[in-house]
Amino acid sequence: MADLPADWIAEAAALRQDLHAHPEVLFDLPRTAGIVASALRDWGCDQVVEGVGHSGVVGVINGTNSGPTIGLRADMDALPMTEATQLPYASQVAGRMHACGHDGHTAMLLLAARKLAHSRDFAGTAVLVFQPAEENGGAGARAMLRDGLIERFGLERIFGLHVMPDLPTGMFATRSAGIMAAADSLRITVTGKGGHAGRPETCIDPLLVCSHIHVALQSILSRNIEPTQAGVVSVTMIQASDNEDTIAPQASMRGTVRTLDEDVRDLIEARLKTMVPAIAQGFGAAAEVAYLRDYPVTWNDPKTTELFAKAVAKVTTTTTDTPPRMISEDFGFYGAAVPASFGFLGMGDGPGLHDPKFDFDDRLLPLGARVWLSVMSGNT
Known part of the structure; x- marks a missing residue:
């Protein structure tokens, strides 16, 4: 032309x-x-x-x-x-x-x-x-x-x-x-027990639970996936109380999961749904995981x-x-x-x-x- x-x-x-x-x-x-x-x-x-x-x-x-x-x-x-x-x-x-x-x-x-x-x-x-x-x-x-x-x-x-x-x-x-990569949405809701921030012993702090979950999620990549495989788990939002003196009864986490292989995608979803509630239970809290498959x-x-x-x-x-x-x-x-x-x-x-x-x-x-x-x- x-x-x-x-x-x-x-x-x-x-x-x-x-x-x-x-x-x-x-x-x-x-x-x-x-x-x-x-x-x-x-x-x-x-x-x-x-x-x-x-x-x-x-x-x-x-x-x-x-x-x-x-x-x-x-x-x-x-x-x-x-x-x-x-x-x-x-x-x-x-x-x-x-x-x-x-x-x-x-x-x-x-x-x-x-x-x-x-x-x-x-x-x-x-x-x-x-x-x-x-x-x-x-x-x-x-x-x-x-x-x-x-x-x-x-x-x-x-x-x-x-x-x-x-x-x-x-x-x-x-x-x-x-x-x-495929892009999936991760949404986690942690339910604990709220109360005064000056008396944390009377509470079950959902933000503390979120912190442990956040760190533990990275073990999926380092300990469950072959090193030659690719995966990303990124928590990008954590929300709880809007008051600095209050421990909220509930906190939410949101993030994204990226993978190049369907087997890895399935594994990450399965590990998330097993790991997250178990971590929360260890603190006396409860957690629900919503894993939404977005783009392939x-x-x-x-x-x-x-x-x-x-x-x-x-x-x-x-x-x-x-x-x-x-x-x-x-x-x-x-x-x-x-x-x-x-x-x-x-x-x-x-x-x-x-x-x-x-x-x-x-x-x-x-x-x-x-x-x-x-x-x-x-x-x-």
């Missing part, structure tokens, strides 16, 4: 910055989804469907020759956090921010869509999947699948891309098998990943042996339904994902678009 016109790239950057200034979260994306759908229609997509998976947008572009039906996915949602960049296009919505690059993912795929619709110089069908609610456990991918994404649009494979600040700028990194492992189909890397290598430096990461993505739901592959596009040094000072690098917009164009022109 011919290169991207300079004015298209400039317009994509302006669109990206506009999305950045007006972030929307989870499934509540009326402005963002409307901009995406309008652009796809203006550029002549063969089909534009809104409301897939509540607020997702799907665009369909047919190539000049017969070939496979390929899904290209971008996420659209922002995060519920406060921006600290002081950019001229910083978030105008209090407590919301594009801190994970989804504004850039959306703009990259739109730029590619414009070129695909203009040239039609590829075989098969490009299905452009603009997804809501990737962040905060929204599972927008699952919602789109439940709304018939695969069946309605005939997807044979699907590809995903995410910017990554700790990779060299412009480098594409992927791997076969698991590339990102993002699993890269080997053949699809080989095709992905081969296509991307035509436009940028590529590696296929990036180590798996214990961060998570709901793209794994697609991989459970159809051959799928996911990769990272390097952004170089700078604030990391979910950092209040993060901003997408607009210089990556044409490269990201060329990645998608190469995937389609390679008849993947």
